[in-house]
Amino acid sequence: MSIKQNFTADALPDFRNLGVVARILLGVNALAFAAVLVAVPGWDAALERILLVAARLEPALAMTLAVLFALSPALGRLRYWHGVAAVVALALAVSGMLHAASAAVGDAATGLPRTLALAAGAALLVLAYLRLLTRAYSPALAEARLQALQSRIRPHFLFNSLNAVLSLIRRDPRRAEQALEDLADLFRVLMQDNRRFVPLADEIALLERYVNLEQLRLGARLVVAWELETAPRDAMMPPMVLQPLLENAIYHGIEPGTGEGRIVVHIARRGARVLARIDNPYIEEQANRAGNRMALENIRERLQLFFDAEARVETRVAGARYVVEIEMPYRAAHA
């Protein structure tokens, strides 16, 4: 699974994607209202007309979207122009049916040909808009953005870790070896192509390696509680989404404190979604420790590129804890 899947040129949009559905709804309504505003002089009259139009438009739109939602996988398998034809045919069928229904109760506002022409026009315009959007986020552009978003570990972490390993070489060579192996694993992931999805299990293993290293230098000050009982380890996700959050938690929640601090890593499946929550002690007076926002924005943008509107990143301060929560769609590895 890779990002390319989401960005193949000239493919029908995924009609089950929240962002796509929202864009269709807004797009068609905007078209209709703009048309009314142009056609009808006077605000009051226009408002009245808009309500009338909406009463006819919304049922047709909702039904079309519902059918598109149901047929989305099948449509996705068609060639692009066949798919376009199918979508237009669907819009025609739905609006034709509704037209017939309202005619039956003597409520038809215009003739059937006019209704069908408007439906086909709206469908084509929206498809053109979505195609344009897909092109704007063309694979090349999306990949360039992703590359720019390649996560970076703070140099401060690397040098402190190397320093810790140096201190182990004479006293505890075995632990030094293990630490270097952890460091190698971490940097392997860090330097690899971050556009390929990985199973959650890999990301969890990475978190554990990373915590091993931090434990080395922070000792008893760092306590990590893992709540992974219901974590869907087969869920596919972009790599290096959780590690930067854990790094932030340690950098802002443990390092500035003199005593012991506890970080809770909670990952669970919630229906069709994966929820990850990391929380750390909230230490005020963090003005001099910049970089938090950057890492978060980076992750937010990457998740948006992969999942559009279906991923969520939220932060909050709850009492004496700072909480970061991520939600994304659960997509199992292909069995």
Next chain:
Amino acid sequence: MPEATLRVFIADDEAPARERLKELLGDLASALPTEVVGEAQNGLEAVERLPQTRAQVLLLDIEMPGMRGLEVARHLSGLELAPAVIFVTAHDRYAVEAFELNALDYLMKPVRASRLAAALGKARDAGPPAREQLAKASAQAREYLSVTERNRIHLVPVRDVVYLRAELKYVTLRTRAAEHLIEESLVALEREFAERFVRVHRNCLVARSAVRGFERAAEGGDEPHWNVVLEGVPERLPVSRRQWAEVRLLAKDG
């Protein structure tokens, strides 16, 4: 003549980092005999422990919890036997420049034995860093003010200070609980803590958050003027006519 042993104090919040420095000092011992006379794992500990050790050189991590390295160095510089300071950091050169630390000597982690040896030699000759230099390198205001007794440093959190008043040679620092004399200039304090204190008089800064109100005062033949009423202390401090325009605004905020 055998060279005298150099007394070294190590302050770093990470145990492995302290171990590493001790190993390196051990490696250098034949050329440069040293003795580790004390260790601290945060800034406050360093300020508390170092004075009794009569350390000559302090190896000081810049990024420490409790109190940052630069502030530690500033408080220690008031000691009669202030140590020379070698800053140690895992940050890269750019970050260090952001600390405006370039004027001071520093080592980057992981530290090399040869660099450490050179820095120790240099530090021993140069002695403690100048206070002005440390003040200039500090981008941020301190969190504490320090009162130095012979070989003890008493720290007063800046947020506890109600007012600072210049006397002949000293500045009186008043908290709700006590009064101390510190050897600093009121002008420099005003500049460093501009956000926290406001000048009410030629010789006096008061904490903005402590201002409760103002009282009109006219004693004897004096011109009538205003006194500021402060939270937690009974004293009323006069507001000069020059400062009144700015200070009166505080009454509305509070």
